[in-house]
Amino acid sequence: xxxxxxxxxxxxxxxxxxxxxxxxxxxxxxxxxxxxxxxxxxxxxxxxxxxxxxxxxxxxxxxxxxxxxxxxxxxxxxxxxxxxxxxxxxxxxxxxxxxxxxxxxxxxxxxxxxxxxxxxxxxxxxxxxxxxxxxxxxxxxxxxxxxxxxxx
Amino acid sequence: xxxxxxxxxxxxxxxxxxxxxxxxxxxxxxxxxxxxxxxxxxxxxxxxxxxxxxxxxxxxxxxxxxxxxxxxxxxxxxxxxxxxxxxxxxxxxxxxxxxxxxxxxxxxxxxxxxxxxxxxxxxxxxxxxxxxxxxxxxxxxxxxxxxxxxxxxxxxxxxxxxxxxxxxxxxxxxxxxxxxxxxxxxxxxxxxxxxxxxxxxxxxxxxxxxxxxxxxxxxxxxxxxxxxxxxxxxxxxxxxxxxxxxxxxxxxxxxxxxxxxxxxxxxxxxxxxxxxxxxxxxxxxxxxxxxxxxxxxxxxxxxxxxxxxxxxxxxxxxxxxxxxxxxxxxxxxxxxxxxxxxxxxxxxxxxxxxxxxxxxxxxxxxxxxxxxxxxxxxxxxxxxxxxxxxxxxxxxxxxxxxxxxxxxxxxxxxxxxxxxxxxxxxxxxxxxxxxxxxxxxxxxxxxxxxxxxxxxxxxxxxxxxxxxxxxxxxxxxxxxxxxxxxxxxxxxxxxxxxxxxxxxxxxxxxxxxxxxxxxxxxxxxxxxxxxxxxxxxxxxxxxxxxxxxxxxxxxxxxxxxxxxxxxxxxxxxxxxxxxxxxxxxxxxxxxxxxxxxxxxxxxxxxxxxxxxxxxxxxxxxxxxxxxxxxxxxxxxxxxxxxxxxxxxxxxxxxxxxxxxxxxxxxxxxxxxxxxxxxxxxxxxxxxxxxxxxxxxxxxxxxxxxxxxxxxxxxxxxxxxxxxxxxxxxxxxxxxxxxxxxxxxxxxxxxxx
Ligand code: FES
Ligand code: FES
Numbered sequence: 001x002x003x004x005x006x007x008x009x010x011x012x013x014x015x016x017x018x019x020x021x022x023x024x025x026x027x028x029x030x031x032x033x034x035x036x037x038x039x040x041x042x043x044x045x046x047x048x049x050x051x052x053x054x055x056x057x058x059x060x061x062x063x064x065x066x067x068x069x070x071x072x073x074x075x076x077x078x079x080x081x082x083x084x085x086x087x088x089x090x091x092x093x094x095x096x097x098x099x100x101x102x103x104x105x106x107x108x109x110x111x112x113x114x115x116x117x118x119x120x121x122x123x124x125x126x127x128x129x130x131x132x133x134x135x136x137x138x139x140x141x142x143x144x145x146x147x148x149x150x151x152x
Numbered sequence: 153x154x155x156x157x158x159x160x161x162x163x164x165x166x167x168x169x170x171x172x173x174x175x176x177x178x179x180x181x182x183x184x185x186x187x188x189x190x191x192x193x194x195x196x197x198x199x200x201x202x203x204x205x206x207x208x209x210x211x212x213x214x215x216x217x218x219x220x221x222x223x224x225x226x227x228x229x230x231x232x233x234x235x236x237x238x239x240x241x242x243x244x245x246x247x248x249x250x251x252x253x254x255x256x257x258x259x260x261x262x263x264x265x266x267x268x269x270x271x272x273x274x275x276x277x278x279x280x281x282x283x284x285x286x287x288x289x290x291x292x293x294x295x296x297x298x299x300x301x302x303x304x305x306x307x308x309x310x311x312x313x314x315x316x317x318x319x320x321x322x323x324x325x326x327x328x329x330x331x332x333x334x335x336x337x338x339x340x341x342x343x344x345x346x347x348x349x350x351x352x353x354x355x356x357x358x359x360x361x362x363x364x365x366x367x368x369x370x371x372x373x374x375x376x377x378x379x380x381x382x383x384x385x386x387x388x389x390x391x392x393x394x395x396x397x398x399x400x401x402x403x404x405x406x407x408x409x410x411x412x413x414x415x416x417x418x419x420x421x422x423x424x425x426x427x428x429x430x431x432x433x434x435x436x437x438x439x440x441x442x443x444x445x446x447x448x449x450x451x452x453x454x455x456x457x458x459x460x461x462x463x464x465x466x467x468x469x470x471x472x473x474x475x476x477x478x479x480x481x482x483x484x485x486x487x488x489x490x491x492x493x494x495x496x497x498x499x500x501x502x503x504x505x506x507x508x509x510x511x512x513x514x515x516x517x518x519x520x521x522x523x524x525x526x527x528x529x530x531x532x533x534x535x536x537x538x539x540x541x542x543x544x545x546x547x548x549x550x551x552x553x554x555x556x557x558x559x560x561x562x563x564x565x566x567x568x569x570x571x572x573x574x575x576x577x578x579x580x581x582x583x584x585x586x587x588x589x590x591x592x593x594x595x596x597x598x599x600x601x602x603x604x605x606x607x608x609x610x611x612x613x614x615x616x617x618x619x620x621x622x623x624x625x626x627x628x629x630x631x632x633x634x635x636x637x638x639x640x641x642x643x644x645x646x647x648x649x650x651x652x653x654x655x656x657x658x659x660x661x662x663x664x665x666x667x668x669x670x671x672x673x674x675x676x677x678x679x680x681x682x683x684x685x686x687x688x689x690x691x692x693x694x695x696x697x698x699x700x701x702x703x704x705x706x707x708x709x710x711x712x713x714x715x716x717x718x719x720x721x722x723x724x725x726x727x728x729x730x731x732x733x734x735x736x737x738x739x740x741x742x743x744x745x746x747x748x749x750x751x752x753x754x755x756x757x758x759x760x761x762x763x764x765x766x767x768x769x770x771x772x773x774x775x776x777x778x779x780x781x782x783x784x785x786x787x788x789x790x791x792x793x794x795x796x797x798x799x800x801x802x803x804x805x806x807x808x809x810x811x812x813x814x815x816x817x818x819x820x821x822x823x824x825x826x827x828x829x830x831x832x833x834x835x836x837x838x839x840x841x842x843x844x845x846x847x848x849x850x851x852x853x854x855x856x857x858x859x860x861x862x863x864x865x866x867x868x869x870x871x872x873x874x875x876x877x878x879x880x881x882x883x884x885x886x887x888x889x890x891x892x893x894x895x896x897x898x899x900x901x902x903x904x
Binding site: 001017018020021022025028029030032033034035036037038039040041042044045047074075076078079082087090091094095096097098099100101102103106121124125126128129131132133134135136137138139140141142 | 223224225226227351353354356357358360361362363364365366367369370372378403438439440441444530531532533534579580581582583584612613804805808809811812813814815816819837838839843844845846847849850851852853
């Protein structure tokens with residue numbers, strides 16, 4: 001067990017956990033921030049996507065010991081009121097079915113738009129290919145990303 | 153308007169006496185306890201008045217509607233309350249939706265399965281709304297001393313034109329709660345619907361996109377421990393011995409023990425199916441600690457003997473035996489076995505005319521065989537459940553499609569009366585049939601009882617994928633007889649699977665062909681299976697629709713024309729009895745998709761199209777699929793879907809379901825499969841089990857609904873099966889090769 005101070009959504013959080021603990025479980029089990037989802041545990045599904053310094057990262061493969069003083073953003077911290085343009089576009093297109101994958105999809109999409117405000121279809125496919133949606137909402141996600149691109 | 157007796161679900165309308173005085177409703181459940189979202193213009197009311205089991209009205213006009221059925225992504229949590237709201241004449245902006253508790257005295261059929269929620273809730277839910285509206289009207293009539301017949305309602309307002317009086321629902325709620333439940337209520341004429349048939353967004357949308365705790369895996373209680381299982385590494389094996397000494401000493405670990413989900417000789421409930429009734433539980437403080445401890449548990453496993461399990465039938469008073477053969481099974485051997493069985497005659501399920509003679513006299517006989525592998529459901533949220541079991545009661549919270557069945561299983565397993573079991577439903581990260589089978593609910597309960605503590609049982613993806621109730625492996629052999637003029641004079645299907653047959657003997661083209669034979673067979677297996685989105689249809693539709701395409705080609709006919717001709721026959725002069733489809737509606741979706749896809753003029757250069765149509769779960773779907781080849785890879789450019797599900801309750805959500813079903817069908821037919829080596833599933837996570845991804849999804853999906861005022865039917869399953877046929881037929885056009893074996897593209901090879 002070791003003590004870590006991690007900056008999450010602009011606030012410093014303290015946890016006392018094994019250094020190998022993935023950020024996914026630090027968030028879910030120790031900080032009760034359950035917006036970040038568990039889907040595969042091996043960086044294959046994207047459900048656990050968070051941002052580290054604005055880059056999309058799979059938190060299931062990120063040990064807490066590797067975070068250091070980098071800034072983490074989770075779905076809970078994407079916007080104060082849930083009104084980030086990507087979240088709004090998601091609502092406008094009524095994207096979710098079961099909804100389980102969508103936090104990860106949104107985190108991947110926001111990271112994409114940060115780096116590439118006007119992505120092509122191919123850019124979207126490439127950036128989003130690591131996020132599985134078992135319900136098959138892919139066409140809506142693409143449409144929502146394009147809508148968001150207009151406002152980001 | 154139609155007058156209906158409220159006898160259906162009569163109990164539903166009995167007011168809770170505790171509430172009759174207008175007392176405060178019980179606090180919100182944890183699921184609804186999050187702060188109301190900003191667009192909820194109204195503040196929470198000071199008081200709630202329960203009008204009937206389905207709804208309560210606040211003193212400020214806010215209305216809470218209970219959504220009775222499990223939400224697995226099929227959007228019932230929005231569309232079922234819409235039915236209540238329609239008849240209540242409530243302003244949808246003033247509605248909040250709560251997941252109803254499990255209470256089959258109030259809510260009938262709290263199951264997510266068979267695409268039946270809307271179809272079976274159609275009358276009851278509207279009645280709940282209509283009777284509440286009637287009570288509000290009567291309360292107003294009394295208050296204003298005017299005849300109730302002169303009272304009208306609109307968008308949460310009550311009016312009396314003669315006196316010019318009006319009131320909001322909230323003002324009359326306390327009085328309405330004391331009005332006797334009407335014996336009869338009027339239901340609206342369909343032409344007066346103002347909510348049904350309009351697009352209403354997902355009521356949980358905001359919570360989903362902001363990451364609120366909604367799902368079973370998100371649930372927690374004070375002092376809760378995390379539990380995980382270790383199951384036998386292969387189907388056909390059981391636990392021999394356990395050495396947990398090292399694991400038990402690890403940091404955060406509370407206990408490691410073996411347990412029986414069901415006692416030996418137990419009569420399994422309808423949805424109790426489990427391959428591994430005895431396993432090891434590892435319990436600790438956090439997921440990561442338990443995951444690590446699992447690796448240090450030493451267990452020995454051994455093959456089990458052939459045996460059979462007794463299951464309860466659907467009605468609850470009959471039982472049947474399921475054979476569980478010994479052995480460690482292999483996928484290549486499965487395929488060989490199926491091929492061998494398929495050449496022998498099997499059990500005749502339906503026979504019309506003289507098929508033997510038709511085939512003997514045929515000018516041309518076409519014979520083809522189709523196969524599909526086992527599939528894992530792979531809901532994005534792995535199986536999990538919360539349990540807190542004490543000596544006297546049990547609380548269970550989580551994602552389950554069959555709560556009312558599992559409640560009984562839990563009561564039986566724990567030896568507690570049914571009313572001491574409190575089973576609550578969360579939002580579910582996908583179902584697809586997997587969560588019909590609640591062994592994991594019982595496992596959580598047994599572990600909690602042993603630990604004398606609240607626990608959350610969590611499956612990893614590997615647990616979830618290697619311990620499933622899978623879609624069976626299937627085989628279908630088809631034969632068609634054409635006469636000299638290329639008329640289809642005989643048709644023969646012989647279908648089977650491991651361990652279940654996919655045959656629907658009375659579905660199209662039965663009824664359209666003079667001489668018809670349908671045969672069925674099965675091969676026993678110890679690999680556990682269960683319903684998977686559109687069970688059986690999810691294979692047989694693609695096989696049949698591929699075969700018909702090939703027969704149409706051999707007959708020199710346009711594939712849509714060919715099907716329409718057969719449907720015309722089935723409509724005008726149906727052959728045989730019990731034909732399980734309406735030929736007219738079937739033809740309707742084909743005609744609609746032909747029109748919308750501009751079929752006659754073709755899709756354009758280098759675009760290859762395939763067509764298919766299927767009927768299951770009371771709804772009709774036809775597809776045209778356009779694909780192009782890019783670097784020898786098929787790319788789906790566009791999918792056209794024509795759907796007849798009667799009245800479309802919520803178009804935006806219905807369209808989403810059809811899109812999702814299409815993507816799902818293309819994905820599974822193209823990429824997915826679960827194979828076994830010595831009883832061990834060879835794919836345990838998404839690195840080897842391939843699911844469709846963004847870049848492989850269709851570029852566009854064009855969904856059209858047949859305009860209809862027929863009562864609505866299901867939509868969770870019907871869009872899934874037919875697309876596989878359209879895909880196979882388009883692939884043929886693109887590559888010149890027919891595709892008989894799913895998945896059409898395996899992990900590495902590329903077709904073409
Ligand atoms: S849980 Fe991290 S990518 Fe799947
Ligand atoms: S919405 Fe269900 S997995 Fe994406």
